[in-house]
Amino acid sequence: MRHIMVMNAKGGCGKSTLATNIAASFALEGASVALADYDPQRSSLDWLDRRPADRPEIVGIAGFEDGLRHVPRSADVLVMDAPARSHGKELTDLVRHAETIVLPVLPSTIDIQASTNFIEELKQLSRVANKQVKIGAVANRVRDNTLAFDELDAYLLHAGVPYVAQLREAQNYVRAYTRGLAVCELPEYLAWPDWNEWEPFDAWLRSKRSQP
Numbered sequence: 061m062r063h064i065m066v067m068n069a070k071g072g073c074g075k076s077t078l079a080t081n082i083a084a085s086f087a088l089e090g091a092s093v094a095l096a097d098y099d100p101q102r103s104s105l106d107w108l109d110r111r112p113a114d115r116p117e118i119v120g121i122a123g124f125e126d127g128l129r130h131v132p133r134s135a136d137v138l139v140m141d142a143p144a145r146s147h148g149k150e151l152t153d154l155v156r157h158a159e160t161i162v163l164p165v166l167p168s169t170i171d172i173q174a175s176t177n178f179i180e181e182l183k184q185l186s187r188v189a190n191k192q193v194k195i196g197a198v199a200n201r202v203r204d205n206t207l208a209f210d211e212l213d214a215y216l217l218h219a220g221v222p223y224v225a226q227l228r229e230a231q232n233y234v235r236a237y238t239r240g241l242a243v244c245e246l247p248e249y250l251a252w253p254d255w256n257e258w259e260p261f262d263a264w265l266r267s268k269r270s271q272p
């Protein structure tokens with residue numbers, strides 16, 4: 061079973077948005093997917109409640125209540141949505157479940173600084189130091205030709221973790237969430253720029269580069 065965790069101690073950077081989109085992209089390929097929400101805010105589980113019955117099924121797990129006990133043994137992929145402000149023991153316990161960490165970062169100085177601190181904290185963990193977990197950073201809500209994006213881009217190129225995707229700021233993410241869908245399930249004429257951006261990210265998630 062693949063274990064993919066979306067995390068960053070910074071709030072509002074797109075953890076739930078990425079977790080739901082990653083889960084749906086694997087489900088669309090025919091994989092058996094579980095989506096564990098570790099955040100009592102339950103954004104990922106609320107998205108699942110909105111998911112139309114005719115879309116590929118994803119099993120929801122209330123990780124914040126009872127951990128991973130109910131993850132089906134038959135699952136091929138487990139995607140985990142971590143809560144904001146995870147530090148110390150809580151962070152160590154969460155990372156124990158991950159073999160891949162997806163780390164979204166927004167184009168803003170506050171988010172970059174918070175992410176710098178978080179990456180440093182992650183690197184202190186023995187699982188990360190021993191390369192039992194692979195980390196990939198994602199620039200999220202990107203707007204081209206803005207100073208904020210240039211700052212984020214320059215930062216992620218030297219942040220000491222692989223820089224695996226750039227996802228634009230798009231209403232498609234809001235639209236998709238509302239309908240219980242992923243951007244890859246929106247019509248191509250509407251979402252083709254997002255599909256293009258997900259291509260290298262999907263490839264990374266399915267490659268050895270994202271697995272210990």
Ligand SMILES: Nc1ncnc2c1ncn2[C@@H]1O[C@H](COP(=O)(O)OP(=O)(O)OP(=O)(O)O)[C@@H](O)[C@H]1O
Binds near residue numbers: 103
């Ligand atoms: N690429 C994007 N384009 C447009 N809106 C986005 C994008 N990514 C996320 N959002 C929006 O940003 C807001 C925060 O995203 P999300 O809830 O996924 O972040 P989070 O990290 O899970 O937040 P929290 O720390 O509260 O759990 C949401 O309103 C979401 O729809």
Ligand SMILES: [Mg+2]
Binds near residue numbers: 141
């Ligand atoms: Mg969230």
